Amino acid sequence: xxxSAEGLRxxxxxxxxxxxxxxxxxxxxxxxxxxxxxxxxxxxxREVHAVVHNDLCxxxxxxxxxxxxxxxxxxxxxWVLAHHQVVEAAWxxxxxxxxxxxxxxxxxxxxxxxxxxxxxxxxxxxxxxRGKLDxxxxxxxxxxxxxxxxxxxxGKIAETSPDMREMEEGIRSxxxxxxxxxxxxxxxxxxxxxxARAAEEFKELYSRLSRCVDSIHVEKTRAVEEGxxxxxxxxxxxxxxxxPDLAAELDRVGSREGFFVRLxxxxxxxSFC
Amino acid sequence: MSxxxxxxxxxxxxxxDRGLLINADIIISLAGVPLxxxxxxxxxxxxxxxxxxxxxQEWDNGIRExxxxxxxxxxxxxxxxxxxxxxxxxxxGVAAWQ
Numbered sequence: 154x155x156x157s158a159e160g161l162r163x164x165x166x167x168x169x170x171x172x173x174x175x176x177x178x179x180x181x182x183x184x185x186x187x188x189x190x191x192x193x194x195x196x197x198x199r200e201v202h203a204v205v206h207n208d209l210c211x212x213x214x215x216x217x218x219x220x221x222x223x224x225x226x227x228x229x230x231x232w233v234l235a236h237h238q239v240v241e242a243a244w245x246x247x248x249x250x251x252x253x254x255x256x257x258x259x260x261x262x263x264x265x266x267x268x269x270x271x272x273x274x275x276x277x278x279x280x281x282x283r284g285k286l287d288x289x290x291x292x293x294x295x296x297x298x299x300x301x302x303x304x305x306x307x308g309k310i311a312e313t314s315p316d317m318r319e320m321e322e323g324i325r326s327x328x329x330x331x332x333x334x335x336x337x338x339x340x341x342x343x344x345x346x347x348x349a350r351a352a353e354e355f356k357e358l359y360s361r362l363s364r365c366v367d368s369i370h371v372e373k374t375r376a377v378e379e380g381x382x383x384x385x386x387x388x389x390x391x392x393x394x395x396x397p398d399l400a401a402e403l404d405r406v407g408s409r410e411g412f413f414v415r416l417x418x419x420x421x422x423x424s425f426c
Numbered sequence: 427m428s429x430x431x432x433x434x435x436x437x438x439x440x441x442x443d444r445g446l447l448i449n450a451d452i453i454i455s456l457a458g459v460p461l462x463x464x465x466x467x468x469x470x471x472x473x474x475x476x477x478x479x480x481x482x483q484e485w486d487n488g489i490r491e492x493x494x495x496x497x498x499x500x501x502x503x504x505x506x507x508x509x510x511x512x513x514x515x516x517x518x519g520v521a522a523w524q
Contacts, residue, residue, distance in 0.1 A: 182446070233438055419430070423441065423445050
């Protein structure tokens with residue numbers, strides 16, 4: 154008996170192939186009417202092809218009508234990366250795409266096959282999808298993160314505030330018990346100052362950066378490397394013409410002492426569709 | 427500024443939590459909730475801290491709720507800070523510089 158790789162992966166190959174017709178995993182919608190296959194670039198090497206409606210197409214692979222689930226982080230990561238690579242390939246090919254969220258699987262129902270249901274959906278949503286695609290043409294998403302070094306900033310604040318300098322003096326010249334009280338007061342004051350400064354910086358950065366981009370989402374800040382603290386985490390939609398403005402603004406921020414900038418992109422517009 | 431680079435975390439956040447949502451019966455779902463990234467996120471939690479996992483889930487639910495009620499559109503970039511956006515809280519940082 155000849156054992157192909159396919160046969161090994163699917164001992165019930167016949168049964169699976171019949172059930173495969175039940176679902177279509179959707180990667181993205183693009184403004185193209187090419188009936189084509191992008192080859193075996195999908196999740197787990199599945200063949201990705203276009204389902205066309207008018208001048209729109211959805212890139213899909215045939216699958217069983219069940220969501221992807223795994224307890225293995227490596228497997229899951231490979232799926233996510235494959236999803237992204239298909240979206241990116243379509244994005245590079247056609248210039249604008251609407252990525253679907255991971256695990257969007259359309260199934261048969263209402264007396265129609267999955268692929269027919271997909272066509273009906275493309276038809277029903279045509280105007281909305283077309284409008285979104287047009288609005289996203291020539292634009293890319295960038296992740297922008299600004300962090301600071303809190304110890305450095307705190308040091309600067311303590312140096313420049315007359316109140317705090319006085320307290321520092323107090324700590325040095327007083328007996329231990331009193332010095333401890335001064336230390337407590339100083340730390341409380343510094344904490345408040347830092348929070349106020351962070352809020353100010355956040356507003357200022359948001360305001361400046363939002364003038365260099367087409368659209369903006371504020372994301373939750375997250376923990377960064379030791380000794381740094383994230384002040385601002387943005388997803389930005391940026392047109393080609395405005396990118397140099399954004400880059401210049403970020404260079405300016407990054408050149409400030411104690412400030413760090415991270416720019417991730419260009420990415421398909423995941424956050425703006 | 428260093429050259430822009432896309433990291434795994436940039437992709438995970440976006441592929442799992444963003445992208446177009448189809449609100450239709452023809453999408454596979456579990457008890458009415460689209461099964462999008464939920465199990466996957468549980469699998470990936472081991473790659474990051476549980477704190478982040480918790481944050482992401484809360485955040486994810488918020489985004490999906492907004493999407494369902496049709497308020498998923500990003501703010502127009504006018505330079506003005508939307509009233510709903512709060513500056514960061516520095517609890518972690520307090521420990522960092524004390």
